[in-house]
Amino acid sequence: MALPKGWVKGTLNDIISPEGIFIDGDWIESKDQDPEGEIRLIQLADIKELKFVSKSDRFLTRHKSKELGCTYLKKDDVLIARMPDPIGRACLFPYEDEVKYVTVVDVAIVRTGSDSVLQKWLMYTINAPDYRKKIQENASGSTRLRISRKNLGILELPLPPFPEQKRIVAKLDKLFAHFDQLKARLENVPALLKQFRQAVLTQAVTGKLTEEWREGKTVIESGEQLLQRIEMEITNGSKERLPRGYKTTDYLIEYDQFNLPAQWSLSVIDKIGVVQIGGTPSRAESSYWNGDIRWVSSGEVDNSRIKDTTESITKKGLESSSVKVLPIGTVLIAMIGEGKTRGQSSILDIEAGTNQNVAAIVTKKNHFNPEFLWFFMLANYEKHRGEGRGANQPALNGQKVGAINIPIPPLEEQEEIVLRVESLFAIADKIEASYNTLKEKIDQLPQAILSKAFRGELVAREVSTYTGAVEELSMAAEEKRIYNKVKS
Numbered sequence: 001m002a003l004p005k006g007w008v009k010g011t012l013n014d015i016i017s018p019e020g021i022f023i024d025g026d027w028i029e030s031k032d033q034d035p036e037g038e039i040r041l042i043q044l045a046d047i048k049e050l051k052f053v054s055k056s057d058r059f060l061t062r063h064k065s066k067e068l069g070c071t072y073l074k075k076d077d078v079l080i081a082r083m084p085d086p087i088g089r090a091c092l093f094p095y096e097d098e099v100k101y102v103t104v105v106d107v108a109i110v111r112t113g114s115d116s117v118l119q120k121w122l123m124y125t126i127n128a129p130d131y132r133k134k135i136q137e138n139a140s141g142s143t144r145l146r147i148s149r150k151n152l153g154i155l156e157l158p159l160p161p162f163p164e165q166k167r168i169v170a171k172l173d174k175l176f177a178h179f180d181q182l183k184a185r186l187e188n189v190p191a192l193l194k195q196f197r198q199a200v201l202t203q204a205v206t207g208k209l210t211e212e213w214r215e216g217k218t219v220i221e222s223g224e225q226l227l228q229r230i231e232m233e234i235t236n237g238s239k240e241r242l243p244r245g246y247k248t249t250d251y252l253i254e255y256d257q258f259n260l261p262a263q264w265s266l267s268v269i270d271k272i273g274v275v276q277i278g279g280t281p282s283r284a285e286s287s288y289w290n291g292d293i294r295w296v297s298s299g300e301v302d303n304s305r306i307k308d309t310t311e312s313i314t315k316k317g318l319e320s321s322s323v324k325v326l327p328i329g330t331v332l333i334a335m336i337g338e339g340k341t342r343g344q345s346s347i348l349d350i351e352a353g354t355n356q357n358v359a360a361i362v363t364k365k366n367h368f369n370p371e372f373l374w375f376f377m378l379a380n381y382e383k384h385r386g387e388g389r390g391a392n393q394p395a396l397n398g399q400k401v402g403a404i405n406i407p408i409p410p411l412e413e414q415e416e417i418v419l420r421v422e423s424l425f426a427i428a429d430k431i432e433a434s435y436n437t438l439k440e441k442i443d444q445l446p447q448a449i450l451s452k453a454f455r456g457e458l459v460a461r462e463v464s465t466y467t468g469a470v471e472e473l474s475m476a477a478e479e480k481r482i483y484n485k486v487k488s
Helices: 062-068 119-127 129-137 149-153 162-205 208-214 223-235 315-320 370-379 381-385 398-402 411-453 461-474 477-487
Strands: 008-011 021-024 039-042 058-060 078-081 090-092 101-103 107-111 156-159 265-268 274-277 289-296 311-313 331-334 345-348 358-362 405-408
Touching: 021 149, 039 062, 078 119, 090 119, 107 119, 119 129, 119 156, 119 162, 119 411, 129 411, 162 208, 162 370, 162 411, 208 411, 223 265, 223 405, 274 398, 289 315, 331 370, 345 370, 358 398, 370 381, 370 405, 370 411
Parallel strands: 039 101
Antiparallel strands: 008 156, 021 107, 039 058, 078 090, 078 107, 265 405, 274 358, 289 311, 331 345, 331 358
């Protein structure tokens, strides 16, 4: 490709003056380091594309740095990572040298020492797609790619006249400052969406989401009457023992902590459904696995709908174990698991069994809306997670799950709540899809801008194209209106 008028081609070796340096960092082993040392050791993790992030925390003594003959960094030195990820990323060193800094051997240091080459222009050029592609093509290594300083030094780069370098840098500085503002605003969207969904769930299970809907409504069956009907139907009106899984135990319920609507009641999971624990067929018996019965592990219970499973079992595996095939609409609670797994919930969109670390809550459709039950579990994830006990690994159990306090709205209102939550979540999903699309475009902007800059075609159009979209996404009137409604 032809260069703009007045531009020439050169290499890093060509542009380093006698007063400059183009060298690798220093070979500093673990034994050379000292956490009490005065000299900070800059590492690969500190170097990002276009940005120094000050992430590492390694030091050595001044005496050791002199003994090793280390090169001290200066402000605006260009630092190039000779190893991934990604290989060839470069930034300017930002600190004055009142405190001494050195860097590791896999970082190249470039200080042109020339009045005709702007350090910042060089940093931008090295990060441009064409130059980075050359770095990739000239890298080698059987396990991790690395480009040698020798190969780095002979790669050609475009060299505009000095006034043109200044003009390019000024425009890039302005564009990237604007880009950083856009990106910062965009980064707020996931947190806003998370807060929005949590607010919707909280308002839903406390009755505030349906306040207007309840006005003037004649309640056919209150929450208390619903509870009485559930017990009557499962016992056929007799005083006989309830079917296995249903409990009549009176749990300590602190009504004052729930400020529920007048027609709502309060009970526990055991009163509205059956809590069942799954199992795992023997792994040693291959005939128990890879069958037609889908099987859920606790790690798959992750606050989402379950439409498929990683593993499945056979009829023989089912009969050999305590696994039960659960109906569609069953709400699952992870009772144990690493990270955030414990207390997470899911709802089955398929028939499936579970392992022994999952509690399944089975309700009858005319007794309790399983979607409302799941929304309640999602809204109270942190609270239920905190109920886990155990010295080595905190865990829930079937009894604890059965004893969870749950508000009981009239069945008709449960159905209305589900419709409203699904409608609001659909809006949030639409915003999230727009966010993901826009984020992908925004993430591609720096390379697009740099590519144009070093073809002599730099314009601000790429950034401004997306400015309005970011405004629309993060500050949309509809989003604010909905969020304010559920928050109030």
